[in-house]
């Protein structure tokens with residue numbers, strides 16, 4: 001469903017070249033739920049932006065649902081849902097319901113299918129009480145639920161989330177996590193998320209990737225991740241060690257994973 005083959009993205013900043021992502025290769029199969037960790041500036045958001053076609057890779061190849069994201073952005077938009085936790089894709093001054101209607105028109109979703117989908121999402125995400133509220137008046141937790149609904153209204157096969165639980169309280173976080181698990185389990189939606197919240201990884205992700213300096217530094221299960229630091233039972237300790245380079249990351253890549 002998602003394929004990166006030696007994908008790279010660099011930026012020219014004044015006279016310097018910043019290599020945000022280098023030689024990144026991995027595949028995510030249909031129905032997987034994958035978490036992507038990495039220190040600040042590691043290249044996670046740049047990777048997500050290449051997956052949804054916002055950024056064109058400067059080297060290598062990216063495919064999502066068989067499409068080249070930067071060349072087939074419109075075709076891909078029908079098959080992918082994207083949420084940036086730090087930025088809303090909703091219309092700030094419009095009530096949530098009007099934003100959804102605009103999305104229906106943009107994505108040319110059939111009216112009956114849209115109604116059914118919206119009803120389902122309104123129920124599972126608890127949007128009913130604030131559907132008529134302008135987006136700018138929503139709390140962060142409400143806005144995030146609205147953004148998730150917006151990303152899923154056209155029933156995409158792939159859902160890509162950049163820090164979907166950032167800034168949320170424990171109850172809101174739990175609600176979003178439960179919802180994402182449901183979408184993955186019941187609809188078979190492939191989910192790839194980036195996060196700094198290790199609770200997201202523990203509770204959601206069957207597979208964890210770690211990006212460091214734009215490269216894939218680890219790819220395996222949560223148990224594989226914990227095994228990189230024997231004797232450390234706390235995921236926070238393990239990840240801190242990995243970020244500080246205290247563990248031999250690449251040596252721990254499980255056999256059979258793309259590197």
Ligand SMILES: Nc1ncnc2c1ncn2[C@@H]1O[C@H](COP(=O)(O)OP(=O)(O)OP(=O)(O)O)[C@@H](O)[C@H]1O
Nearest residue numbers: 011013018020038039040041042043044045046047
């Ligand atoms: N448009 C840009 N122009 C120049 N440099 C950029 C641009 N976008 C990202 N970078 C640089 O690329 C590197 C990777 O950034 P990116 O945002 O992908 O990291 P990240 O892993 O998502 O970080 P964080 O966890 O802090 O969100 C950083 O050094 C960043 O400064």
